[in-house]
Amino acid sequence: MKIVVDCLGGDNSPEANVEGAILTLRKHEDLKLILVGDETSIREVLEKRNVTSKRIEVVHAPDVVTGNDKPIDAIRLKKDSSMIRSIRMLREMEDVDALVSTGATGPLVAAATLRIGRIEGVRRPAFCPILPTMAGGVVGICDSGANVDVSAEMLQQFAIMGSRYLEGAYRVKNPRVGLLNIGKEDEKGDDLRREAYQLLSGTKSINFAGNMEAREFLSGDYDLVVCDGFSGNVLCKAVEGTALELLKKIKTDIYSKKKYKFGALFMKKMFMEEKEFMNYQNYGGSVLLGTEKVIVKGHGSSDRAAVRVCVDQAYRMVKSKMNENIRKSIMEDAAFREE
């Protein structure tokens, strides 16, 4: 297995990307890495960490794609950037299976959509980030921002792709799929939601659990939430934002009184665990589902640990033959509808 790691474009690049990537080598003996970015700085990090391995290749592409680059400009004008170069390798080299990047989302999605083919039958690739649930498991959101306008059929494909992803990369058996809606009852929501409800109910390759309200998202009653990219983006950011703000408030409140500060001394470990629990970087990047090769988009602020999780995630997606499983499910579903 060969994974390309784009080592530029993140807040902590290239150190975090290089260090995170090499941490995965020990765990997976069949894994080879191609580190793309400024060769000198990548080699410096490798030297500092005393890493020499035949399983690491370094490719020099020193330009950086930033959030200020218009996606189309990045693709046309920044051919020597680590991101566009990585995409080209993913496209052209048959033995390269996956790409991990912490660079700008817009250019990455555009380049992936234009340069990397879609899995047979897939209408549009979609983002699927993973968050922790209060029941100790994880829950995915598909789509979380790649497609603002969607059709019922696209929502159905998001359900199929997300289900194969959770089975393959997280070993969730028979993932329970909820349709994000403004109420639980069957007939809730707009025409799109009602049509999607019918379609999802008749989709054999998923385990549809009905409408889900945003309030239940962290409950652990669902493994995957299916939604348009706009409301999925709102859901994801609202949950992350609320958790972070609330923990910040608790911290401020603790420091406001000596008594609280004293009590908190006994609970340090608990609060640390709470913070780690809600740190979404621990659960991996937001994967792009539906492209012919695996693409994982890590958060821009990813540290070494976060990049490690992303590479590991990509490994599991490839290893579980996720894309082949997505293709089969989508074909089966199309055949079923034609019958």
Add this chain to the structure above:
Amino acid sequence: MKIVVDCLGGDNSPEANVEGAILTLRKHEDLKLILVGDETSIREVLEKRNVTSKRIEVVHAPDVVTGNDKPIDAIRLKKDSSMIRSIRMLREMEDVDALVSTGATGPLVAAATLRIGRIEGVRRPAFCPILPTMAGGVVGICDSGANVDVSAEMLQQFAIMGSRYLEGAYRVKNPRVGLLNIGKEDEKGDDLRREAYQLLSGTKSINFAGNMEAREFLSGDYDLVVCDGFSGNVLCKAVEGTALELLKKIKTDIYSKKKYKFGALFMKKMFMEEKEFMNYQNYGGSVLLGTEKVIVKGHGSSDRAAVRVCVDQAYRMVKSKMNENIRKSIMEDAAFREE
């Protein structure tokens, strides 16, 4: 001022509704109440609390509209229900200024839309719940579920109505309005959001602060968030759900170890305050903006304190001449566009 209180349909009705309502009488000397529901049980609560006041009127309407009633059926078949009767009084009695209900949302919105006129120029009434921010203030969401499909012009009206509401009922000066979107940049989102961005930028009667991501919702940087009812519903429920689930998790974790339990003894008050802070019922009901008379929808699980806040909220909305201010702003804006 006269406010009708629908005393049936909530989880704690009629006690909570009657007790919450009478608590507001002392605060506002010019307030009169009409309590609608089963007369015997309402009078029982009044007697138990030793309340006799010339400012209280009781109207017998013993039927209950529930969440299982289809809105249209409730209106046609449950004419003797407290909700439909309350709506009729709001419509027919000129001296009645507002209605507070903790009953089923669907039937209430339908009855209000069909039976109570809209403020001149208003296209559609919209819900605007209020939540606390981490900066110690409040933030409104308009719309949070009454309109799943919206136009840019409707979003503009939500911004105007919400602004007049926050000024009148919460004394927020020059409320900062954010457009809920998937990114901060001007051109983010779908056609609707881009068109709304332009419209909001040119609206004189509001203080438009640009696009807002769901992550920033609790930051205190915005006083009002404008959105379609679908994503507004997702935002509102995601924030409430995450806060509740996280506080629940912290509680469970505290009880998991003796050391934590000991530490928490010193922080009891803080955790209680944290819980009260995130209890959205403390901030009032979800008001319906745009109808000719003021309507406040309290949460179904409202207790006495929550009902009290709702009646108080209705009082402040009427007192501040909110509806007249909404009408003026919308007229001014229409005139401005015609020039």
